[in-house]
Amino acid sequence: METTKITKSSSSIEWGKIFRSYGTVIAGVIITIIFSVLNPDSFATLDNAINISRQISFLVIIGIGATIVMSVSEFDLSIGAIASLGGVIAAKIAASGGPIWIAFLAPVLVALVVGFINGWIVTQFRVLSFITTLAMSTILGGFTFWLTGGATIFENIPDSFRLVGQKSLLGIPLLSIVMLLITILFWYVMTQTAFGRRLYAIGGNESASRIAGLRVKWNKNAAFALGAALAALTGVLMASRLGSAHPTAGNGLFLQAYAAAYLGMTSFKEGVPNIWGTFVGAAIIGILANGLTIMQVPTFMQDVITGLIVIAAVIMQKFGRGSR
Amino acid sequence: MKKAVSVLLSIIFIISLAACSGGNSSKDGEKNVSIMTPFLSSVTTNEMVEALKKQAADHGWKANVIDTKGDVGQLASRMEDVIASKTDAIIIVSTDPNQLKAQIQSAKEKNIPVMGCDAGYIEGMTMNATSDNTEMSKMITTHLFDTIGKKGNLVALTYRAHPGVLKRTLFLDQMLSENADVKKVTEMQVEVPGPIESARKQMESLLLANKEPGSITAVWTGWDEPAIGAAQAIEASGRKDIVVIGIDGNSQAVEMIKKGSPLIATVKQNFPGMAEIVAQQLDLVFQGKAVEGTELYAPASLITKDQG
Numbered sequence: 001m002e003t004t005k006i007t008k009s010s011s012s013i014e015w016g017k018i019f020r021s022y023g024t025v026i027a028g029v030i031i032t033i034i035f036s037v038l039n040p041d042s043f044a045t046l047d048n049a050i051n052i053s054r055q056i057s058f059l060v061i062i063g064i065g066a067t068i069v070m071s072v073s074e075f076d077l078s079i080g081a082i083a084s085l086g087g088v089i090a091a092k093i094a095a096s097g098g099p100i101w102i103a104f105l106a107p108v109l110v111a112l113v114v115g116f117i118n119g120w121i122v123t124q125f126r127v128l129s130f131i132t133t134l135a136m137s138t139i140l141g142g143f144t145f146w147l148t149g150g151a152t153i154f155e156n157i158p159d160s161f162r163l164v165g166q167k168s169l170l171g172i173p174l175l176s177i178v179m180l181l182i183t184i185l186f187w188y189v190m191t192q193t194a195f196g197r198r199l200y201a202i203g204g205n206e207s208a209s210r211i212a213g214l215r216v217k218w219n220k221n222a223a224f225a226l227g228a229a230l231a232a233l234t235g236v237l238m239a240s241r242l243g244s245a246h247p248t249a250g251n252g253l254f255l256q257a258y259a260a261a262y263l264g265m266t267s268f269k270e271g272v273p274n275i276w277g278t279f280v281g282a283a284i285i286g287i288l289a290n291g292l293t294i295m296q297v298p299t300f301m302q303d304v305i306t307g308l309i310v311i312a313a314v315i316m317q318k319f320g321r322g323s324r
Numbered sequence: 325m326k327k328a329v330s331v332l333l334s335i336i337f338i339i340s341l342a343a344c345s346g347g348n349s350s351k352d353g354e355k356n357v358s359i360m361t362p363f364l365s366s367v368t369t370n371e372m373v374e375a376l377k378k379q380a381a382d383h384g385w386k387a388n389v390i391d392t393k394g395d396v397g398q399l400a401s402r403m404e405d406v407i408a409s410k411t412d413a414i415i416i417v418s419t420d421p422n423q424l425k426a427q428i429q430s431a432k433e434k435n436i437p438v439m440g441c442d443a444g445y446i447e448g449m450t451m452n453a454t455s456d457n458t459e460m461s462k463m464i465t466t467h468l469f470d471t472i473g474k475k476g477n478l479v480a481l482t483y484r485a486h487p488g489v490l491k492r493t494l495f496l497d498q499m500l501s502e503n504a505d506v507k508k509v510t511e512m513q514v515e516v517p518g519p520i521e522s523a524r525k526q527m528e529s530l531l532l533a534n535k536e537p538g539s540i541t542a543v544w545t546g547w548d549e550p551a552i553g554a555a556q557a558i559e560a561s562g563r564k565d566i567v568v569i570g571i572d573g574n575s576q577a578v579e580m581i582k583k584g585s586p587l588i589a590t591v592k593q594n595f596p597g598m599a600e601i602v603a604q605q606l607d608l609v610f611q612g613k614a615v616e617g618t619e620l621y622a623p624a625s626l627i628t629k630d631q632g
Contacts, residue, residue, distance in 0.1 A: 251397030293405035
């Protein structure tokens with residue numbers, strides 16, 4: 001009798017652990033199954049899978065940037081404005097006949113500087129990152145409007161600029177390949193290098209990290225710079241995909257990026273911002289948007305559902321933490 | 325564990341419910357028309373979408389409205405989704421098609437017609453119905469310049485990112501270059517969404533910065549919503565020496581004009597007329613016939629306190 005009881009109890013604990021650790025992933029799989037069953041002809045196709053992978057690429061890349069900043073327990077509200085600026089700078093260079101590699105690289109370098117300034121203000125003057133980056137977002141928004149005159153840039157953009165955003169390699173969109181490479185690269189940086197571990201240590205306990213001799217300010221500045229660089233790259237890729245740059249094109253991404261990162265915190269049991277978690281979070285948001293659109297669910301309902309799922313995921317994360 | 329399971333089950337339940345409420349199933353032979361815009365919260369865009377929905381119902385088509393709240397990148401993604409779902413036609417409303425070139429091309433390759441309603445026309449689209457923005461700007465700007473005696477200080481509140489508004493603003497630029505006595509104090513880009521509040525704030529600041537009578541004679545706005553915001557700010561300040569004009573002829577603006585507010589005139593766009601043109605042309609496409617033109621105009625009319 002006693003043996004049977006113990007076996008039942010451990011089995012129950014195992015399921016609980018699995019659920020708490022991978023609840024978001026399980027939810028993602030179930031969502032996919034529901035859409036596949038309801039819409040086998042449109043949703044559950046290879047073309048649509050490729051379509052989703054291309055669509056989520058922006059959210060994954062900018063979400064990874066947000067994740068890096070969140071790993072040091074800070075927020076960067078300017079990532080949307082940086083993405084818009086990045087797209088505009090790239091499109092301007094491409095439209096003026098500049099080399100394409102400069103069109104891709106220059107915005108990233110500009111964003112590295114902007115991100116570093118964000119970090120420097122936050123760490124040097126101990127200003128809340130919310131306030132600093134909100135102000136930076138306003139500044140960049142104004143600068144982007146000044147650069148464009150408020151208009152969309154689409155004239156004289158060469159086909160070579162559109163290549164990454166619109167072409168495929170062996171049937172896989174280049175955007176999806178870039179997204180995967182960046183995810184793997186930053187997963188490696190954040191989990192397998194001393195730099196990544198330092199960021200998590202600072203995010204976990206800043207005072208203890210300082211006492212332990214970590215260069216907290218420098219590392220935080222680097223996190224902001226990397227987050228901004230990835231946001232700018234997102235903007236450049238978006239401009240490449242659309243073949244045009246709009247002065248507010250990236251603004252809508254910033255809230256979704258944090259939603260993806262928060263969803264990601266509930267994935268893979270860490271309970272902390274993590275790269276693959278953000279990937280899963282972005283994928284869930286992308287799958288929901290794609291599936292609900294195909295199902296012709298009204299857009300207001302899509303927003304309600306996405307919001308409810310983020311809240312549910314955060315609640316699940318709380319249960320997960322409570323269990324430790 | 326039980327709480328977590330209940331949260332997960334709730335998620336699944338919500339999605340299932342939403343999916344079922346989507347009403348994906350079309351009756352046999354019923355055409356699915358996807359109406360897409362990033363600006364549904366705009367009064368005029370909303371009017372067009374409602375008119376398109378009515379037209380779709382009249383023709384026996386199933387309309388699916390998609391709004392991305394100002395996000396064109398999202399609009400591109402959602403357009404790919406409806407192409408994947410094998411929609412029968414796409415109507416983009418108040419959107420610059422230059423930002424959707426790849427998606428328009430993709431729709432064309434799948435034989436899905438892409439129509440524009442107050443959008444623009446580019447290669448790959450079937451047609452676009454709009455007002456002649458240059459003609460409307462000519463109508464209202466000439467009226468404004470005549471009202472102020474072709475002399476004074478003018479504030480421009482616009483949004484050059486919208487292709488239609490850009491055309492109107494370019495005509496203002498031309499009129500300003502031809503009338504040296506009308507000086508442009510400043511041009512400001514209105515925030516979208518939220519153009520009324522944005523224009524009101526901008527105008528309040530401009531009024532504080534230009535307190536002398538005659539320092540601002542007129543406010544030219546690219547469409548009615550900033551005109552409403554600007555007129556509200558002028559009214560609140562008690563200034564009687566500034567006139568405002570708008571374009572579109574939305575009901576709130578017309579009401580203010582008739583009441584004698586600083587908003588003195590607008591040009592009424594025929595939004596239901598545009599929707600009707602789009603529906604007529606789409607009907608031809610569904611019958612396998614050619615459209616009557618790639619850029620078709622619905623005529624507009626001037627509205628003042630005594631006219632229209």
